[in-house]
Amino acid sequence: MVGGGGVGGGLLENANPLIYERSGERPVTAGEEDEQVPDSIDAREIFDLIRSINDPEHPLTLEELNVVEQVRVQVSDPESTVAVAFTPTIPHCSMATLIGLSIKVKLLRSLPQRFKMDVHITPGTHASEHAVNKQLADKERVAAALENTHLLEVVNQCLSARS
């Protein structure tokens, strides 16, 4: 599975991607250990949710491929909004929708219900940016995609912790 590439099958689209360093675990601060202090949900926390998502075709995480970066996460805890921009490794990457879907599902499963989330492609980094964004923004399409056993299987693989 690892070498052959997930759903793409056959040849990898981008067989030799650049690999980036992983950021370490977030250090625990004194404030985080103080029961009285509320910790607001910040960009790093969102980034930690999505950075370990597995890429559908490489045995690497989205962070290692630089598909997601902390600077491309916008979050406002009081307004309950999250926006995540992700950058496909190549402009014609056919996995873009799948990656977006995985990010979206991860956030749906991990964030309080009050959050309104927006997952989109970093502007100017993909050939069909607009179409992909539109699909990701469409709640019904996302729901329908997750009804599809095959697609759900791939998404779940991306979200499984690497053993």
Next chain:
Amino acid sequence: MAAAAALEAVAPTGALWGLVQDFVMGQQEGPADQVAADVKSGSYTVLQVVEALGSSLENPEPRTRARGIQLLSQVLLQCHSLLLEKEVIHLILFYENRLKDHHLVIPSVLQGLRALSLCVALPPGLAVSVLKAIFQEVHVQSLPQVDRHTVYSIITNFMRTREEELKGLGADFTFGFIQMMDGEKDPRNLLVAFRIVHDLISRDYSLGPFVEELFEVTSCYFPIDFTPPPNDPHGIQREDLILSLRAVLASTPRFAEFLLPLLIEKVDSEILSAKLDSLQTLNACCAVYGQKELKDFLPSLWASVRREVFQTASERVEADGLAALHSLTACLSRSVLRADAEDLLDSFLSNILQDCRHHLCEPDMKLVWPSAKLLQAAAGASARACDHITSNVLPLLLEQFHKHSQSNQRRTILEMILGFLKLHQKWSYEDKDERPLNVFKDQLCSLVFMALTDPNTQLQLVGIRTLVVLGAQPDLLSSEDLELAVGHLYRLSFLEEDSQSCRAAALEASGALATLYPVAFSSHLVPKLAEELGRGELDLARGDESTKCSRHLHCLQALSAVSTHPSIVKETLPLLLQHLCQMNKGNMVAGTNEVIAVCQSLQQVAEKCQQDPESCWYFHQTAVPCLLALAVQASMPEKGHSVLRKVLLEDEVLAAMVSVIGTATTHLSPDLAAQSVAHIVPLFLDGNVSFLPENSFPCRFQPFQDGSSGQRRLVALLMAFVCSLPRNVEIPQLNQLMRELVELSCCPSCPFSSTAAAKCFAGLLNKLPAGQQLDEFLQLAVDKVEAGLSPGPCRSQAFTLLLWVTKALVLRYHPLSSCLTEQLMGLLGDPELGPAAADGFSLLMSDCTDVLTRAGHAEVRIMFRQRFFTDNVPALVQGFHAASQDVKPNYLKGLSHVLNRLPKPVLLPELPTAVRIAALQCMHALTRLPTPVLLPYKPQVIRALAKPLDDKKRLVRKEAVSARGEWFLLGSPGS
């Protein structure tokens, strides 16, 4: 000098000029508030502000003019209460004139007018003048939302303070407003606009020829279709708009001719919310409409409502449809008729009957219940409607009952009949002969009796319910009917195990009907039950079988169930007591369970007597001495104890007697309670048995002296009585009593009596007012506990005393309670008493049933658990950490008892982060179990784990995310 004064006069206006420049030319916002504050403090006048603005108000550049006017308007908004009438006149003239100005200027002009509309000094005539100017010069719907809102505010302000003046404008005002709001789309503005229209109508402004226009300009929003934007920035819900529009549409009969066709059309809509809104609006209209408004639309309205109720799958549509029909019928019933007018109610009801009655004849078909519900909704609207419909429907249903022979069909028909009968309870008929049910009474009774003898339990149940409803109709049933009914209820009260629901229903029905017909029940039911009880005694004497046993139990339950009327209690209570005495006479093999059953029955009678002071006293005065006499008799040392004598002294039997005595005491009035306490306390302290009904005993009754252990056990009965008394009843010989109780509580002979004594002491302590006496008793207890806890034979008794005294004090927030709790906590480390101390925390936190209850007038503060939790948990936790390994479990157990009894909302926020994290890690770890075991819980767990995703602590959220993620993957493809 003069120069200085002149300088002073110039200085403030000089400063003003600077502020104005900063605002107008410098585009700074701060100076506006500064100027307003200076005007308020009197540094300069509004006139001076206008002068300082001077040129900018006339500047050829519209942006500068707008800025100038904006400053003036902002000052006015804060200072309008300071304005003089003369200033107001000038300002109004100025602003009205500016309405003609460039569109950039208009928002500021409107703000100024809004400030002036709030002005008390506004002279008469100017409000009208402002409105006319706005109507003429401003095209409101082309303004931005905020400015439209300002215009509505101006109108609202004027309507609040200048109603008469505005009414002087006649229908022009209404027309002007209609034009103004025409096309409004913003929900915030619509709420204000609807309010204005509602006030126009309800405060009786002239609508002139514009009724239809006013209707059109508002009804175009019906039905409301609005979804608030995410995050709901304005806090306006769909429901707010629906209700405020409905208030407008349903506010006047003058809209009826336009609104009713609209509602008829929208009820037919495909959209559920539109249907509901239409039906609810129709319902609201009926409150103000009369026959005249409804007349032309009745056939269509009925057709729509019928269609919805017949066809819908939605319970809400059905409920709203029925409510609308109810209101329509009520409206027609209420309308005052002219002598020559046709009564529409009759024809309307005839229509309903015609469309529904044939469905009632098909009890297996789908439309039978919708039809019945429609008819009942109409019949419930007025006495006239009720008569009309039931006089048509009842004969039909009675006939149908006999036509159909299957029990389930009969049940459906009887249930419908029951529905119509219940409606009759709403109306009272002055003239006995006019009561419409009289005609059907015989048929109804025979039908109910058929149902009661049917083998089908469901039909029997409906029969019982119907019987109760018939009985509730005043003067309907004859004494013969009642005798028959009682006979049936008697039979049903002895139904065997498989028809428990019927038996329970029959008992309840007996209770309900006995309050209305006590004579019928005393003459026909109680004697039969007495006979049955006598047979039971013989059976018991013979050594019975278990079936007899259940008959005995059923008989006891029937006796208590029927004791709902004081006159019946006077017969049943002696029966029950006599029965208990018979059991005591010796030749019966009565087991613990039989005696307890009698006590339970007595207790239920006592409960039924509580609300009636006379019955309450009767019960107390009769039952308590009798029970005490039996118990004292049983406690006498005697050769050859009868079996029962031992039975009466058993823990469980005494507990059952305790609950009878408690129930018979809590509701006594203080003076009657005082009479009783004057007998009962001397009985226990001095052995004064004179008030007992049978009082020749072989030896003295001395439970506190060296009486037998059997006598000491009866202190539980003393406890039941004295701990249930109202707080203001004085207890004689209290000092001696308390000392005896403390003594007995630490007496090592029998745990039952020492615990009873400790509880009794604690129960009394809890109710005593603060003061020297209380302190003395507390000292007494503390000393006793201290002495008892030192190594010796009565450590466990001393501990029990400590526990109960602590509880008594914790409940009332007594200052000493913390000291005693500490002592109790110290015992957690005691190798011998530790486990008992741990369990003691459960007792401290729980509600007792016999002493220290709110019902028994104990002082129980509502937040005592929370308080105990906050006061003691830190010490418990600390104790746990400090304790040696072998006693650690005691602390943990104590802690868990405290947490267990705590209301969850109090507990959850207190759980420290580490506990929440550990709990989530457990949830995560559970995913390693075999998936098939977990799958049934998956949806529930995923739902529950959504909450900690929003925990205030990040570390907790992190665990929640990983646990929830894993649960999502369970049994899902690809995991």
